[in-house]
Amino acid sequence: MSGHEILLTPDGNYLWQKQAWMEGLDAVRTGKLDAHSVSIIQTDNVPAEGTVVNVRQLMATQPAAMVAFYSHASQILRSQKDHRYCGCCGSPCSPRVGEWAMVCSTCDMSYYPRISPCIIVLIHKGDEVLLVQHKKHLRNTSIHTVIAGFIEPGETAEEAVVREVREEVGIEVGQIEYCLSQSWPFPHALMLGFRAEFKSGDICLEEEELVSGGWFHRDNLPEIPPQFTISRQLIDI
Ligand SMILES: [Zn+2]
Structure with missing residues (x-):
């Protein structure tokens, strides 16, 4: 399995006990979940008794405790491989x-x-918000989302908001307020969610990453990300 997939049993549950096919594989003990001591393993040999599902799809349907567990466990596993x-x-x-x-x-x-800190920001202009469509989302959906990017060395989070917005859509923002955060295990981001107010400028898209973007009235939004994502939570606030 890759780091973005997880194994379920045929009935859709996780494996709570060691199975014969796990013999010889490195298991990383990552803590407890519902009083169970839990380990995570990585393998390319998918056993017949399991079903592989994409983690992003899984995160959309699982309770918050399981999402947090996977986020933690996968980052520990990744760290041990990287180091x-x-x-x-x-x-x-x-x-x-x-x-x-x-x-x-x-x-x-x-x-x-x-842990890689990123900013993610919803920009407001009256009753409208700015949403963009990323090239990477184009394959299967028409999802519009918020602006996001990595914080650079030496930057504050607020400075990163101003820079990313300027780079991606060419406008200036102010009144930057922190809202909430989310661990995002693809592979090890910590998303710091902000809201900001439009100050000036016309939208000028960064064409390498974005295919479209604009102001949307809050009563008439396009397709937006699923509820478990911080981008959606910023939109719903
Ligand atoms: Zn050394």
Whole structure:
């Protein structure tokens, strides 16, 4: 399985006990869920008794506790794969007991799971909001969503909001207010959700990433992201 897929049993439940096909695979113990001690494994050999589903689809239907569990577990697994060797001296790393760190066997350097902060912002202009359509969403849907991007080194989150909006749609915003956050495990983003007010400028789309965008009245929105996403939660506030 890739990092974006998860295995379910034929009845749609998770596997709560070790199965014969898991023998020999590395299991990463990631904590407890509903009093069960839970591990996550990664394999390309899908057993006949299971069904592979896409995690994004799964997140849309699962309770918040399960979504949070997957987000946590997949990021621990990813970190252990990414830090198998030390970036300073090249020696092998191994998990440190009691923490999520990977530690170098030679120079003792610690590597904690990477978390990449991103801003995501809904821009308001009176009763209208600005929504854009990304090229990556075009394949199957006409979903319109909010502006988002990674925070760059040395930036505050608010500065990143101003820069990303300027880069993606060419307008200026102000009155930036933090609203809520969401861990987004594709692969390790922390989405910091804001609202902002339009200040000035005409929409000028960044054509590498966006195919369309504009102001939409709140009573007449296009197709928007599913409810479990922070982008939808910003729109629904
Ligand atoms: Zn080292």
